[in-house]
Amino acid sequence: MGARRGPSAAGRARWERVSEAPVLAADDQEALRKAAGDEALVAHEPLQVDGVPLAWTLRPPDAAALARALRVLAERGIPVVVRGGGSRLALGNPPRGARLLLDTGALAGIDVLDPAEGVLCARAGTPLDALRAALDDTVWELPLDPPGAGATLGGVLAAAALGPRHPGFGRPRDVVLGLEMVLGDGLRARAGGRVVKNVTGYDLTRLQVGALGTLGVITSAWLRLRPRPARVEAWSAELAPGGDAWGAALAAARLSSARAAAVVDASLAAALEPSRASSTGPLLLVELAGDEAAVAAEARALAQRCGAEPASPGALARLRALHGEAFGPAGLRFVLAVLPSRLAAVSERLERAGAAWIAHPASGIVIARFALERAVDAPAADRAWRAAREAARAGEGGAVLEAAPAWAKSGIDVFGDPLDAAPLLRALKQRFDPAGVLNPGRGPGRL
């Protein structure tokens, strides 16, 4: 897998050449139109996915058409890149041999919203904003808050995308009750259900969450909603250098009503809290959400223990924006998952390497951004890659290169070291996508 090497010079040269979009033969076009409908296949100016230009998009109108289309794609061996809202297309290894985009955007809409039960079922292409709007008049909130405009339900689940409220909301895998999916050969299957507790059959729902569309295309999902909190307050505090700053941050993040709690380094502090533009150390932002009495009591504790003050309006939205921000001319963004007790060591290493970082003490999730001076700068990308991985090791965890220019991805596996589970992942890929047409090469181990 060559994951230990940095971006190679040869790979870089490949990306620098302007490659032409792959053509789609006339009979392939016809077969796909027959399967998914005449309007479903559209030619367009090439869109780049990790440097691979794609000039065709297939947008099936419903799950049945998507299944028929996948049968055709599998029979004809036409690899695709699966796209939801496009907010996470930067995640993954470069696609291998992809010839078109398979867009789930037309699979949109909420099929069931059950306010008595606190569950909903929506199709994969439904934007999260539409789900939130539908919940406005209910006592429920959507427990997913990844950054990125236009993010869709299916895409967010496939990418297991996290937002700043993940400490309160839980991992995306734990929000999904049931899924409908189409496997790589067009087999349509359902797993899980609409009820909140279920051990009926294998848990294919969790298998698909995070699989990045390499084992199937999610077409709809049942979600467990979360009661809307009665009271929400955001507080911020400068973390005093030295002492047990991280211990204080961890204690704050573990307050029972902490829905979000993040520490940002000094370079991001002003962007998060403009009123603290002069701050010289890391800044802690905590969002308390829940019961009136619990929030009030825990807010008092925060003020006393950390000297926290009410955050300025919009702080959490700014934190979310920082999470997913594109920056540059070129930059690398990593997501590290480390043990919370090691955050001091992890942040210190990132800081030394010149990274800006956002750390979530409750979960051990750290976003690390490395800005590059020039549009193409392989040695700098290589240094960032090594530094992020070294920081993750210091935290007894791992690092994923979440967003990077295409040239910076060649020669590496963006998901990190070869996995113990690689043979299992290969076996799963072979069974769930026997023709290898779903996002080939994009997953861990470049499967």
Added chain:
Amino acid sequence: MSAGARPASAARPAPPGLVDALCAIVGPERCLSRPAELVAWECDGLTLHGSPPAAVVLPRDKHEVARIVRACRRFGTPFVARGAGTGLSGGAIALEGGVVVECAKLDRILSVDVENRIAVVQPGVINAALSAAVRPHGLFYAPDPSSQLACTIGGNVAENAGGPHTLKYGTTTNHVLALELVLPDGELVKLGSATGFAPGPDLVGAVVGSEGTLGIVVEVTVRLVPLPEATETLLALFPDVVSACRAVGAVITSGLVPAAMEIVDRRTIEAVEASVYAAGLPRDAGAVLLVELDGPAAALPGQVERIRALCAAEGARVQRARDEAERERFWRARKGAFGAMGRVAPDLYVHDAVVPRAKLPEVLERVGAICDRLGLPLANVFHAGDGNLHPNISFDRRDPDELARVIAAGREILETCVAAGGVISGEHGIGIEKRDYMCLVFDESDLEAQRRLRAAFDPDGVCNPGKLLPAPRFCAEANPKARGYDRVPL
């Protein structure tokens, strides 16, 4: 555990040389193969099904497990891991003359990381023992199945075990961060990460709840949870089950998330009060709702008042436990139910299904009607907050007619739950008990997708064969109109 009405399947002798090979790995004292020694492993908590294993081995470490699996492969013999044998769906019995890999001696807590709230344990560690071990650090292990004094973490992982407190804390799958597994080819593999975040498909999620069919779990990394600052337990006496269920619905939509909401019906109350578990409940109560709240001390008094009001609005009298002794007495009404029901008849069939919470009243009514029509005594104890029903039917397996009616009622109950948008198991698993009912929920393509998962781990079908999935085409033949939970309109 007399054979009774259980279909007696003859012991299939181990292939020549297998027992010697197993003895060479673990020593003769940890390898059992004489028929008299194997009786205790013929069945698990579901005593209606039994099958004698060819041999039972008791490994002491993961490398022995790997060698046992490789030996079984050489002799073409299937194998099944077993924890405490408390499972209720026949998941831990060895079909087809398989070898039972008994995990009782893999019972060490390998590490506890208090700061990061993580423990690494072997699969034979008893559920309650883990909570007891970490309690001095202010932590506990949240999933608490009723059998927690006996059942093991490995068995909990296999079944994705729940318990009364899953409403707030979730089931086993929400608490397992990483696993080490002996794959069906004998290779050791580590899945997941102690951080709880591993890139790619969620293989830990796929293995938890797979009923021992994807490999043998030899190490489990679990999340520990802080002991709540305060706990409040309320007991609400309702005129009938329907009003108790309505109160549960009102609590759910109020935004409160109690740690537990359990309902005990009138027949169970009568049985409990006539037994050593007597909790001092009025025998004329139509249903008892037990509500447990936990969290920051500042928040609980207000929540108690809100629950009290919501229950009172449905005609309930509400009592609040004033001390630990009273809290234990309240829980006795719930936890003593199975023991108390045991006094009523020689056998007890404990069912397990889940329906959307709002459907509980109508489903319970239909379940009652099914049992009345078939002349079977029914008592209900259930996790109302999760919509997880446990209809209990008392019977005597020596009466073949009664046994046949019990089996018929079981199928009708499951059909009723599926028709209400539910599923056929919430925490007991499919195993052999409900294998052929899977087509009530899933169609042939859904099952084909599940078979692919199993085949990716176990292409030769040697790991706990005959469980969880019906034979291919069984469903199409048995039930051509199989349909599942509310189909999403296309």
